[in-house]
Amino acid sequence: MAKRDYSLLGPDGARAVETGLAAAEWYHTDVPRKVMKDLMTRSDAPAIRDTIILYGCMIAFAAGGIALWGTWWCVPFWLAYGVLYGSASDSRWHECSHGTAFRTPWMNNAVYEIASFMIMRNSATWRWSHARHHTDTYIVGRDPEIAIMRPPAFAKVILAFFGIPDVIAFIPRMIRNALSGPTAEEKTFVPQSEWGKVQRVAIIYTAIYAATIALALALHSILPLMVIGLPRLYGAWHHIMTGLLQHGGLADNVIDHRLNSRTVYMNPVSRFIYWNMNYHVEHHMFPMVPYHALPRLHETIKHDLPAPNRSIAEAFREMWPALKRQLAYEDFFLRRDLPPTAKPYREDFHKAALGEAIPAE
Amino acid sequence: MPQWIRACATDDIDEEDLIRFDHGSATYAIYHSPDGKFFATSGKCTHEDVHLCDGLVMGHLIECPKHNGQFDYRTGEAKRAPVCVNLKTFATKVDGDDVYIEVP
Numbered sequence: 001m002a003k004r005d006y007s008l009l010g011p012d013g014a015r016a017v018e019t020g021l022a023a024a025e026w027y028h029t030d031v032p033r034k035v036m037k038d039l040m041t042r043s044d045a046p047a048i049r050d051t052i053i054l055y056g057c058m059i060a061f062a063a064g065g066i067a068l069w070g071t072w073w074c075v076p077f078w079l080a081y082g083v084l085y086g087s088a089s090d091s092r093w094h095e096c097s098h099g100t101a102f103r104t105p106w107m108n109n110a111v112y113e114i115a116s117f118m119i120m121r122n123s124a125t126w127r128w129s130h131a132r133h134h135t136d137t138y139i140v141g142r143d144p145e146i147a148i149m150r151p152p153a154f155a156k157v158i159l160a161f162f163g164i165p166d167v168i169a170f171i172p173r174m175i176r177n178a179l180s181g182p183t184a185e186e187k188t189f190v191p192q193s194e195w196g197k198v199q200r201v202a203i204i205y206t207a208i209y210a211a212t213i214a215l216a217l218a219l220h221s222i223l224p225l226m227v228i229g230l231p232r233l234y235g236a237w238h239h240i241m242t243g244l245l246q247h248g249g250l251a252d253n254v255i256d257h258r259l260n261s262r263t264v265y266m267n268p269v270s271r272f273i274y275w276n277m278n279y280h281v282e283h284h285m286f287p288m289v290p291y292h293a294l295p296r297l298h299e300t301i302k303h304d305l306p307a308p309n310r311s312i313a314e315a316f317r318e319m320w321p322a323l324k325r326q327l328a329y330e331d332f333f334l335r336r337d338l339p340p341t342a343k344p345y346r347e348d349f350h351k352a353a354l355g356e357a358i359p360a361e
Numbered sequence: 362m363p364q365w366i367r368a369c370a371t372d373d374i375d376e377e378d379l380i381r382f383d384h385g386s387a388t389y390a391i392y393h394s395p396d397g398k399f400f401a402t403s404g405k406c407t408h409e410d411v412h413l414c415d416g417l418v419m420g421h422l423i424e425c426p427k428h429n430g431q432f433d434y435r436t437g438e439a440k441r442a443p444v445c446v447n448l449k450t451f452a453t454k455v456d457g458d459d460v461y462i463e464v465p
């Protein structure tokens with residue numbers, strides 16, 4: 001059984017480069033060019049509508065929470081505000097980092113910067129880490145965004161629902177970035193021309209948090225932190241719940257997104273918060289398709305993909321036992337059957353990487 | 362010694378679209394702009410080894426299909442992260458119904 005080294009400077013990453021697993025050509029379902037062009041078409045309207053709803057709800061819920069502060073009635077308002085701040089910001093950060101949410105570039109950039117601050121990711125660093133995640137999705141030692149490493153650290157996964165590991169990692173990193181720019185690991189994927197920007201962004205974030213803490217101290221109240229900062233903890237659960245499902249329990253070190261990514265049908269509220277990233281195989285295969293066209297892309301290519309999970313609960317029922325198996329046996333992963341209409345997985349090609357799999361129930 | 366070679370017919374590329382064109386060991390992208398002109402660049406993104414032909418043309422920009430980096434295909438200028446290095450461009454001309462590019 002192979003022990004995995006997830007460090008971006010470690011031997012697994014070096015081996016992936018040597019063997020050609022890094023920056024490889026990935027499997028794509030064939031889609032006629034005209035259909036794909038239509039799916040890729042950009043539009044401002046859906047994202048403007050969703051952004052007005054999002055920010056409008058955030059203002060209304062925060063106002064309710066502040067007005068009812070000191071009574072139990074404020075709790076539902078903060079819970080709702082928190083999930084929009086600490087979870088919807090993840091999907092806005094994601095979609096705007098691809099530049100696909102809006103047609104107009106400044107709109108993508110504005111929402112990206114706000115979302116990056118809320119989700120506590122340096123906007124200059126994470127643009128690049130996410131590019132690497134798309135080049136080398138779940139390639140050990142190459143992908144800086146592997147949410148569940150093997151063997152899974154369950155305590156960390158549980159704490160992640162409350163944002164704790166992310167925030168603990170973010171604060172010292174932000175201060176370090178503010179003082180001296182990107183770390184050695186960050187320098188492996190952020191080009192040198194951007195190192196100054198990483199530092200500038202970290203200085204701005206540090207200043208905003210310092211001002212918020214100063215206001216809280218001056219008011220002798222945590223209320224300012226309920227609006228800025230703390231919702232990253234008390235509202236993180238939804239983006240962790242949906243994020244774990246993206247790749248959890250599936251294969252690593254493969255170059256077919258059907259083997260390492262999961263599509264899950266979700267309720268409309270979760271899809272709004274998650275901006276349709278539940279169509280995750282589709283998103284990885286065709287990252288140029290905007291979030292609002294992913295349901296159409298799904299209909300176009302589903303004949304070539306494993307059947308999606310029918311709900312969040314069903315997907316967890318599939319993933320969780322697989323993660324538990326990985327505690328004892330790191331090489332274990334779920335392998336979903338393809339429909340008869342699909343092009344088969346390339347067994348020969350993936351054999352070395354695949355280890356041992358069982359078919360998903 | 363640069364030479365003009367035929368790349369495609371004018372109606373092989375829809376307006377605001379591109380195609381891939383291989384010649385010898387080199388690969389190129391040929392663009393048909395919304396104002397009816399033709400342009401040519403090297404066929405692969407400067408960020409990673411990815412063909413641009415599956416990308417999206419929007420006005421005078423080509424967006425790479427892998428990480429959504431953008432170039433102005435008229436000048437090759439890198440316009441959006443993660444691309445930082447400009448694309449090489451090549452001269453084009455239309456003769457009758459054919460598009461030619463000048464290759465090195």
Ligand code: FES
Nearest residue numbers: 406408425428430
């Ligand atoms: S390969 Fe073109 S933007 Fe990354």
